[in-house]
Amino acid sequence: MRSHFFLGAAAIVFPIPALSYKPPTFTGSPDHAGKYWIHASGISAAFVPYGASISNLLLKDKNGILRDVVTGFDNATYYHIDKQHNHFGGVPGRYANRIKNSTFTLDNTAYHIRPNDNPTPDHPDGVDTLHGGPDGWDYRDFAVVSHTNSSITFSIVDPDGKEGFPGEVVSYITYSVSDDLTWDAKMVAIATTKKTPIMLTSHTYWNLDGFANNETNTVMNHTLYLPFSGQTVGVDSILIPTGDILPAPKGTVNDFWSAPKKIGDGFEQDGIEGNCGEGCVGYDNCWLVNRQKPYDWRSADKMVASLHSPWSGIQLDIWSDQEAFQFYSCNFQNGSMALKETQGLHDDAKFPRTIPKYGCVVLEVQDYIDGINHPEWGRMDKQVFEPAGDPYVLQVRHKFSVVP
Ligand SMILES: *[C@@H]1O[C@H](CO)[C@@H](O)[C@H](O)[C@H]1NC(C)=O
Ligand SMILES: *[C@@H]1O[C@H](CO)[C@@H](O)[C@H](O)[C@H]1NC(C)=O
Ligand SMILES: *[C@@H]1O[C@H](CO)[C@@H](O)[C@H](O)[C@H]1NC(C)=O
Ligand SMILES: *[C@@H]1O[C@H](CO)[C@@H](O)[C@H](O)[C@H]1NC(C)=O
Numbered sequence: 001m002r003s004h005f006f007l008g009a010a011a012i013v014f015p016i017p018a019l020s021y022k023p024p025t026f027t028g029s030p031d032h033a034g035k036y037w038i039h040a041s042g043i044s045a046a047f048v049p050y051g052a053s054i055s056n057l058l059l060k061d062k063n064g065i066l067r068d069v070v071t072g073f074d075n076a077t078y079y080h081i082d083k084q085h086n087h088f089g090g091v092p093g094r095y096a097n098r099i100k101n102s103t104f105t106l107d108n109t110a111y112h113i114r115p116n117d118n119p120t121p122d123h124p125d126g127v128d129t130l131h132g133g134p135d136g137w138d139y140r141d142f143a144v145v146s147h148t149n150s151s152i153t154f155s156i157v158d159p160d161g162k163e164g165f166p167g168e169v170v171s172y173i174t175y176s177v178s179d180d181l182t183w184d185a186k187m188v189a190i191a192t193t194k195k196t197p198i199m200l201t202s203h204t205y206w207n208l209d210g211f212a213n214n215e216t217n218t219v220m221n222h223t224l225y226l227p228f229s230g231q232t233v234g235v236d237s238i239l240i241p242t243g244d245i246l247p248a249p250k251g252t253v254n255d256f257w258s259a260p261k262k263i264g265d266g267f268e269q270d271g272i273e274g275n276c277g278e279g280c281v282g283y284d285n286c287w288l289v290n291r292q293k294p295y296d297w298r299s300a301d302k303m304v305a306s307l308h309s310p311w312s313g314i315q316l317d318i319w320s321d322q323e324a325f326q327f328y329s330c331n332f333q334n335g336s337m338a339l340k341e342t343q344g345l346h347d348d349a350k351f352p353r354t355i356p357k358y359g360c361v362v363l364e365v366q367d368y369i370d371g372i373n374h375p376e377w378g379r380m381d382k383q384v385f386e387p388a389g390d391p392y393v394l395q396v397r398h399k400f401s402v403v404p
């Protein structure tokens with residue numbers, strides 16, 4: 001069965017049964033699935049208010065077939081229903097990644113925030129905080145404050161004391177697409193009442209084959225390149241930074257800087273076992289992005305990451321003003337999460353219509369993780385904000401190309 005899918009003016013034949021949403025032409029309103037679409041020539045993306053999340057990103061592969069290269073759900077409603085909460089495409093906040101012991105100190109006051117990670121018998125809620133707590137930003141609906149054919153802006157007001165954080169934070173997230181096959185995200189956040197930590201990111205999961213690769217449903221054949229990332233943040237058995245900054249020597253498991261490396265090749269290298277914590281095989285690590293200062297993050301030679309899949313030919317190059325980069329290889333997916341209707345093989349019983357272990361990667365531009373607990377790293381200016389100071393700003397440009 002085939003159905004027609006419209007991207008801009010062109011009708012594209014999609015080798016799948018009827019899609020669960022309308023052709024995404026711009027109306028100024030969400031589609032019947034509750035998604036807000038934006039478009040430019042050759043690229044369309046959809047977003048939902050829940051977590052200001054990207055739910056779909058569509059572009060053509062090297063054979064001219066439209067692929068949806070991010071994970072998500074078929075409709076906005078399901079983001080509230082899903083219990084696994086993998087942070088699909090959202091904006092974790094107000095402080096992304098892990099906070100040791102759910103504690104930090106500002107001006108000699110210790111703040112204890114709500115834990116939600118690594119539960120133990122003594123600490124059933126967890127011993128640290130991941131992505132801003134059990135009701136972090138990407139568990140909440142943002143407001144849609146602006147929507148055009150090529151851009152959308154979300155906002156959130158995070159109240160004083162929420163999840164234990166001091167002070168109110170007001171944030172705007174703007175996403176846009178452009179005719180040169182780019183998806184841009186800009187995030188600003190202002191500490192409106194008190195001094196508080198802020199660190200955001202886009203927690204987008206990628207499979208550049210749209211899970212339609214008929215030879216593998218994993219990303220082991222995707223190539224990753226992190227040209228400025230010769231160092232990682234050392235972590236303990238539960239992925240809490242120890243304070244050590246470690247080298248990633250050429251030819252070792254965390255070397256993605258000396259040359260583009262197939263992710264599957266990393267899995268053949270010593271040290272992959274336990275690399276992402278005790279008992280975990282794979283990647284869930286933070287690399288520093290060391291560009292010689294001063295630099296213009298937009299310049300062609302300052303790209304921070306590149307991901308490519310030979311099967312689809314789709315390549316994603318990332319530029320950002322951020323100075324660290326988390327790469328996660330979907331170690332905790334286990335085949336229990338369904339693919340979207342827009343993804344996978346529909347005409348072949350070869351692979352189940354679910355996300356397998358190592359079926360995706362998350363690429364997060366951010367600052368040094370848990371930098372608020374490591375003043376020796378000198379990241380306080382980038383992570384702690386107050387009304388009289390600078391606003392928090394994150395910019396990231398995702399540029400796509402298709403390699404024949
Ligand atoms: C929206 O953008 C797409 C892609 O550039 C274009 O084809 C379409 O005509 C635009 N729609 C409107 C309503 O402006
Ligand atoms: C909404 O999306 C979920 C997950 O993608 C899917 O299981 C469900 O069937 C969808 N609901 C409707 C009404 O389409
Ligand atoms: C860890 O957090 C607990 C409770 O929030 C606090 O009592 C304790 O002092 C903290 N430990 C460290 C080492 O900060
Ligand atoms: C797998 O996909 C490629 C690219 O679409 C196609 O050329 C090839 O025939 C497919 N192979 C099988 C066994 O379906």
Ligand SMILES: *[C@@H]1O[C@H](CO)[C@@H](O)[C@H](O)[C@H]1NC(C)=O
Nearest residue numbers: 213214215216221309310311
């Ligand atoms: C893996 O990549 C190689 C090129 O590096 C390509 O020839 C091969 O077809 C790819 N295999 C799969 C399963 O995508």
Ligand SMILES: *[C@@H]1O[C@H](CO)[C@@H](O)[C@H](O)[C@H]1NC(C)=O
Nearest residue numbers: 083084332333334335336337
């Ligand atoms: C897969 O992971 C989910 C979420 O952690 C969990 O609820 C489920 O029990 C797991 N399934 C299997 C078969 O391990």
